[in-house]
Amino acid sequence: MKPEKSKRTERLLSSFLTYQFKKHFYRVYIQDQRTKSASGGKQYLINHSSWWDGLLVFYLNQKVVKEDSYAMMSRKGVEEFPFFSKIGAFAVDPSSPKSLIRQLKLAKDLLDDQKSIWIFPQGKEEHIEKRPMTFMSGPAYLVEQADKHDIIPVSAYYTFRHDQRPELFIWIGKEISSTAFDGMSRAQINESLKTSCERQLDQIKTDLIEEQITGYSPFLKGFPTASEWLQFFKRLSPDKKEKS
Numbered sequence: 072m073k074p075e076k077s078k079r080t081e082r083l084l085s086s087f088l089t090y091q092f093k094k095h096f097y098r099v100y101i102q103d104q105r106t107k108s109a110s111g112g113k114q115y116l117i118n119h120s121s122w123w124d125g126l127l128v129f130y131l132n133q134k135v136v137k138e139d140s141y142a143m144m145s146r147k148g149v150e151e152f153p154f155f156s157k158i159g160a161f162a163v164d165p166s167s168p169k170s171l172i173r174q175l176k177l178a179k180d181l182l183d184d185q186k187s188i189w190i191f192p193q194g195k196e197e198h199i200e201k202r203p204m205t206f207m208s209g210p211a212y213l214v215e216q217a218d219k220h221d222i223i224p225v226s227a228y229y230t231f232r233h234d235q236r237p238e239l240f241i242w243i244g245k246e247i248s249s250t251a252f253d254g255m256s257r258a259q260i261n262e263s264l265k266t267s268c269e270r271q272l273d274q275i276k277t278d279l280i281e282e283q284i285t286g287y288s289p290f291l292k293g294f295p296t297a298s299e300w301l302q303f304f305k306r307l308s309p310d311k312k313e314k315s
Contacts, residue, residue, distance in 0.1 A: 073177065074141060077157040081133065084158060088130045093293045097236040100287035103135065103243045105223065112182030112220035113138065113246075116210055116264065118272055119191040120199035121229050123239075128189045129158050131225070131241070135290075140187040143178060143209070145195070146170070165194045165207070175209055175216075182217040192268070199228065199272070206265035211257045214249045214264075221246040224268045228275040235296040240275050240287055 092099060115136070117128060125148055132140045141159040149155050149162040156162075161177060164170040178188050194207045214222065224244040231237050247267070252260045278284055 072161075073181065074156050074159050074161050076159050080154055080157040081129075084126075084129065084154070085133045088126055089291075091126075092130070092239075092291055095236065095293070096291070097234040097238050097293045097296060098289060099239045099241070099291035099293075100284065101135065101241045101243070101290040102287045104245045105243055106245055110185055112185050112217060113187040114182070114210055114213060114220060114222045115140075115187060115189045115225050116192050116222065116268055117189060117225040118199070118204065118227060118268060119193045119196050121196070121227070123229070124191065124196075124227060125152075125155065125160070127227055127239075127241075131243075132187075132189070135243070136187070138187040140189060141178075141181055142189040143174060143191070171209070175212055178209075179213055179217045182213060182220050188213075192264070200276075202269060204265060204269055206261060206268070208257060208261050210264055211252075211260035214252050214260050215257060217249070220249050222249060222264065223247070224264075224271050226268070226272040226275055228272065228279070230279060232279065235298055236293060240279065240284075241290070242271055242275055242287075244271050 115128075117124065125142070125144060128140075128142050132138060141161065142155075143163050144155060144160045146162040146164045149160055161174060162170075163174045178190075181188055190210055192207055192210050193205045195205065197205060210222065213220075223246055226240075226242040226244070228240045228242075229237055230240070244267070252263065255263070278286070
């Protein structure tokens, strides 16, 4: 059964998250490599390494992607935070084959109806540096079963760099048409998708290590840090140096 979204919940949560991201992150950067805005179903495959990820999916869709999107989430997450069901999330129990098949069929119907689906293919939260990533076969199943649609890898990399609070780097990759996998087995499709997601995430890491972030645009600026406040008060302080 398709989740019933609540516009009021979406508005309230969007405002709440703007404040929370500004409070907890020094900067959020984004690189968006999508090349077209053609209609049709879309699979967004995003890594899962942080408590923030479920909220990030909603916020990205509200502020950047702006599509009629739904998200496959763990039953535990939806049960702990029921409001997720009001913003398009539907619960999946990975330990239950019946639940998994039922929700994959729902995802297929949504894709065939030209909606967007966000999926955490790892199926659980894993450390951001774990390789190989756990990669469940749900996305490959949808490539096989759903009508022609695009698959878009999304990477979220949380890191501390030079400031008091962490920063978040997001990479929305280029579209991959489901027809690109014609003639491939499900295992081959799964491996190809996993490789695309791993490479994109690893590229963010490389960019950060080499301090090459010109390809990322500032998306959200956090509230001033303690360091910035101290610099501010330092500028206000009178110059007490003795003149020679």
